[in-house]
Amino acid sequence: MTNADLRELIVGVDLLTPVHGGRDVPYLNLDNAASTPALTAARDEANRMLEWYASIHRGAGYKSQLASAWYEKAREQTLEFVGADPDYHCVVLTHNTTDAINRLAVKFPYDNDKSVVISHAEHHANDLPWRNRGKVARVPVSPAGEIDPDDLDRVLLKEAKRTRLVSMTGASNVTGTIQPIHELARVAHKYGIPIAIDAAQLAPHVPINMAGSGPDDRIDFLMLSAHKMYAPMGGGALIGIHEFFANTCPSVRGGGAVKAVEPDAVFWADPPERDEAGSPNVLGAVSMAAAMAELKRIGWDVLEEAENRLTKRFINGLLQIDGAILYGLGTDNLDRRLGVIAFNLGDIPHAKVAAILAYEHGIGVRNGCFCAHPFVLSMMQVGEVEARAYSEQVQRGNKSLIPGAVRISFGLYNSEADVDRALDALARIARGDVALEYEEETVHGEFHPVGGATDYERILSGLSPES
Ligand SMILES: Cc1ncc(COP(=O)(O)O)c(C=O)c1O
Secondary structure, three states: OOHHHHHHOEOOOOOEEEEOOOEEEEOEEOEOOOOOOOEHHHHHHHHHHHHHOOOOOOOOOHHHHHHHHHHHHHHHHHHHHOOOOOOOEEEEEEOOHHHHHHHHHHHOOOOOOOEEEEEOOOOHHHOHHHOOOOEEEEEOOOOOOOOOHHHHHHHHHHHHHHEEEEEEEOEOOOOOEEOOHHHHHHHHHHOOOOEEEEOOOOOOOOOOOOOOOOOOOOOOEEEEEHHHOOOOOOOEEEEEEHHHHHOOOOOOOOOOOEEEEEOOEEEEOOOOHHHOOOOOOHHHHHHHHHHHHHHHHHOHHHHHHHHHHHHHHHHHHHOOOOOEEEEOOOHHHHHHEOOEEEEEEOOOOHHHHHHHHHHHHOEEOEEEOOOOHHHHHHHOOOOHHHHHHHHHHHHOOOOOOOOOEEEEEOOOOOOHHHHHHHHHHHHHHHOOOOOOOEEEEOOOOEEEEOOOOOOOHHHHOOOOOOO
């Protein structure tokens, strides 16, 4: 499949957006690690289902029954997509990865004497839900965010007796480093501890095989988000051990999660319904499943080859730019990294680089600490005392000049021309070729052109971007 073929499969890739000077340019989204645009397959499935959309699991009518079957099919497709074992795992459909991890945390038999082991490279979604409920032990990581299974072993040697779960990222959302999840599983299982993988970044890029080669290296729990894998926001999944779900309290409580309710007693439903109280996001689930089917149809080899090519081209070009600092693994390790690339341009504030890319070049990227503050600050060698001072500054409502990086992340539709456009813009910024004057808004730490305001009204009022 060529890049042109892949672009055809995506909604809204070439939309025109305004930049400095009253021009409109095709928007270049290089923030796919945050959210990808939707596949047409996901959009079409959601649209198709809207006609048949009805309450699920509780209605006797044809539409309700059909919607229930559609939703259950999405569940099966999710199980299959992550290579789960239907005799061991089951799928709870959630709103996103954060929701999935919070649900898992609520269910875990975990108190002040027990610990969960995470790594130092976690997104806040796989850190904060575990805090304040017991002890959180952290496995150190390399500056590129690599988790070494031997380090996990060392931590578990001390912690195993009280550890209830190992929960780690499958791929860093900062440096794109892919973790050796099955080796980590082997280590956790050696101590009889289950492992959960935050697959928010992994799932759109590489095939996942939760069942592994058998019980020793299988993944026990896995969490993912639809909006990072070419389906709309609001869908996600927590795939986990069926028996565990059957033997623990529901993560949310309400209608749909019960077999019977008496005034003083509740008899919870079997999994997965036990953890799906309330009306679920049926459209989110079916469009996520359609995106999964489409990714498989395109083929992982096609996706990986295209992503590696763009990553190599971008990193090689970036390192030609005066003052560029790359964080994470280089091009010698393409098989161990995603096209999620964090960097800085000398001492130009990361927020300013992101603003210039947006206002002058029509390029959307992410900057800051990427919801992984502890990791980003240590990656940038900010010491503990300095990090605390920054934290206090932010608490006082001033985010100006907080350390962080710029992140570019590729989607399956991005092209070599996109890479060159971004590199050209970055080279200009690095040499001071900037058209506008910028000022920093200190509360959010964002830069905006002096006196400039962007007009969103024509889109918000329903007009097409071209009108
Ligand atoms: C590694 C990782 N985990 C978890 C999340 C949270 O995902 P969501 O916002 O969809 O819940 C993200 C989002 O960026 C992420 O990159």
